Amino acid sequence: MNQSTLTALKDRLPSKGELTRQAILRVAADLASVEGLDGLSIGGLAQAVGMSKGGLYGHFKSKLELQMATIEAARVIVKNLVFVPVGDVEPGLKRLWALSENYIAYNENKIFPGGCFFGNVASEMDGKPGPVRDKMREIYHGVNARFAQCAREAQEKGELDSEADPEQLAFEIVGLAREAGRIFLLDDDPNHFARARYAIAQRLRPLLTEKSPALPDVPAPKRRVRVAGTT
Amino acid sequence: MNQSTLTALKDRLPSKGELTRQAILRVAADLASVEGLDGLSIGGLAQAVGMSKGGLYGHFKSKLELQMATIEAARVIVKNLVFVPVGDVEPGLKRLWALSENYIAYNENKIFPGGCFFGNVASEMDGKPGPVRDKMREIYHGVNARFAQCAREAQEKGELDSEADPEQLAFEIVGLAREAGRIFLLDDDPNHFARARYAIAQRLRPLLTEKSPALPDVPAPKRRVRVAGTT
DNA sequence: TTTAAATACGAACGTTTGTTTTTTTCTGGA
DNA sequence: TCCAGAAAAAAACAAACGTTCGTATTTAAA
Numbered sequence: 351m352n353q354s355t356l357t358a359l360k361d362r363l364p365s366k367g368e369l370t371r372q373a374i375l376r377v378a379a380d381l382a383s384v385e386g387l388d389g390l391s392i393g394g395l396a397q398a399v400g401m402s403k404g405g406l407y408g409h410f411k412s413k414l415e416l417q418m419a420t421i422e423a424a425r426v427i428v429k430n431l432v433f434v435p436v437g438d439v440e441p442g443l444k445r446l447w448a449l450s451e452n453y454i455a456y457n458e459n460k461i462f463p464g465g466c467f468f469g470n471v472a473s474e475m476d477g478k479p480g481p482v483r484d485k486m487r488e489i490y491h492g493v494n495a496r497f498a499q500c501a502r503e504a505q506e507k508g509e510l511d512s513e514a515d516p517e518q519l520a521f522e523i524v525g526l527a528r529e530a531g532r533i534f535l536l537d538d539d540p541n542h543f544a545r546a547r548y549a550i551a552q553r554l555r556p557l558l559t560e561k562s563p564a565l566p567d568v569p570a571p572k573r574r575v576r577v578a579g580t581t
Numbered sequence: 582m583n584q585s586t587l588t589a590l591k592d593r594l595p596s597k598g599e600l601t602r603q604a605i606l607r608v609a610a611d612l613a614s615v616e617g618l619d620g621l622s623i624g625g626l627a628q629a630v631g632m633s634k635g636g637l638y639g640h641f642k643s644k645l646e647l648q649m650a651t652i653e654a655a656r657v658i659v660k661n662l663v664f665v666p667v668g669d670v671e672p673g674l675k676r677l678w679a680l681s682e683n684y685i686a687y688n689e690n691k692i693f694p695g696g697c698f699f700g701n702v703a704s705e706m707d708g709k710p711g712p713v714r715d716k717m718r719e720i721y722h723g724v725n726a727r728f729a730q731c732a733r734e735a736q737e738k739g740e741l742d743s744e745a746d747p748e749q750l751a752f753e754i755v756g757l758a759r760e761a762g763r764i765f766l767l768d769d770d771p772n773h774f775a776r777a778r779y780a781i782a783q784r785l786r787p788l789l790t791e792k793s794p795a796l797p798d799v800p801a802p803k804r805r806v807r808v809a810g811t812t
Numbered sequence: 813t814t815t816a817a818a819t820a821c822g823a824a825c826g827t828t829t830g831t832t833t834t835t836t837t838c839t840g841g842a
Numbered sequence: 843t844c845c846a847g848a849a850a851a852a853a854a855c856a857a858a859c860g861t862t863c864g865t866a867t868t869t870a871a872a
Binding site: 365366370401402403404405406408409 | 848849850851852853
Binding site: 476487 | 614615616617619620694695696700701703704705707708709714717718721722746748749752753755756757759760761763764766767768773776777779780784801802804805
């Protein structure tokens with residue numbers, strides 16, 4: 351093993367600084383999902399990660415840079431958890447369904463303690479122009495585009511009515527999943543995820559063709575018990 | 582006019598203090614819809630309303646009390662704008678549709694500069710236990726319940742398939758409207774409201790009966806232009 | 813017109829904020 | 843072992859935070 355290969359190997363090894371940087375960002379994403387990206391304070395983050403405020407500034411020149419890095423870190427986490435795995439699923443209706451399921455499960459399992467990182471940050475920043483908002487818009491477009499792409503693949507394979515608008519389908523699926531995640535954070539009722547799954551399945555069902563694989567079974571959501579004589 | 586009637590009248594006249602209180606709350610709701618309820622600062626609010634910080638504390642003992650009062654003020658605004666007017670609409674499918682339309686229009690018209698006040702505040706507070714979160718949950722339940730009630734009335738009049746679950750319908754309608762409002766804040770594309778309206782109409786259509794009044798015309802959303810040879 | 817209460821101001825409190833600077837500790841290659 | 847550079851701590855900064863207080867002004871009833 352000669353000098354250059356050694357150097358090449360070493361270059362790929364994360365330095366200590368890079369390791370703590372990643373550790374900081376993982377904590378920052380968790381914290382920001384609850385407190386928001388503005389609510390995320392340097393002092394609080396430093397304490398949570400077990401170091402001093404000044405130490406953080408060795409890794410990030412400013413709070414804005416920290417915010418942007420945190421978004422990017424969260425994006426990678428969600429990408430690897432939600433979007434990458436569906437690459438293994440056969441393109442078409444199955445992949446579209448897997449993507450929906452993954453996205454719902456991501457909300458259901460509270461990967462970030464404050465729920466969906468991007469839902470919270472987007473809602474916080476959508477009224478404040480700047481690089482953070484721009485990045486969030488980009489990410490949102492990416493998510494919707496991926497859903498639309500999966501729908502289109504299903505159409506091209508003849509597994510979904512070719513008359514349907516893929517973007518419209520993406521809008522509805524993503525919207526229903528997000529609504530479930532959001533309400534879940536307010537009142538802890540997991541039935542809302544059943545509602546989202548059911549709604550999505552019912553939306554797709556009339557679009558199925560003779561080439562379509564069967565949709566997985568989706569249990570009907572629990573109906574609220576209505577006592578006789580109550581309004 | 583005797584003494585007691587005079588006093589009774591006077592009691593209903595808002596005092597000067599009450600007037601400025603209302604003025605403060607109206608500004609606070611606008612500001613909080615952008616900055617959030619925590620991001621809303623006393624100094625900033627005082628400046629926006631044109632008075633001193635100390636002056637504000639004559640009306641609210643603490644920031645928490647100001648936050649709660651702001652939520653209540655916003656609730657009244659939305660109630661009078663979205664929910665009260667549908668009381669004039671004939672119960673049944675028409676009222677259900679009017680409610681959906683009002684709710685979408687409320688998002689579309691940016692009644693608060695930061696979009697839907699409650700969407701933003703709920704997203705901000707859903708991870709922070711306390712009276713604010715409790716109040717937001719209450720309001721969310723109220724909104725969904727009103728939609729479900731309208732759906733149920735439509736069923737009772739035979740204008741909507743009686744097999745449908747009113748709560749499920751409410752979940753879907755509200756969720757689609759909110760999704761449109763949220764994305765609109767990120768990229769200013771009003772086509773998302775057309776998507777929501779279209780999705781809701783398509784959801785209701787298979788549930789119509791021979792007794793149902795006709796649904797208003799809902800234009801199909803613009804389809805995204807796809808250039809040949811593009812992925 | 814007098815008077816008491818309601819209302820608002822402006823300064824100051826002690827914290828916490830983001831950021832900078834200085835000093836100390838740690839790390840990894842020669 | 844030594845030393846240069848990276849990494850973290852420690853201390854300090856001005857600005858903004860929520861809050862309190864004493865005083866001035868304005869309102870509304872007597």
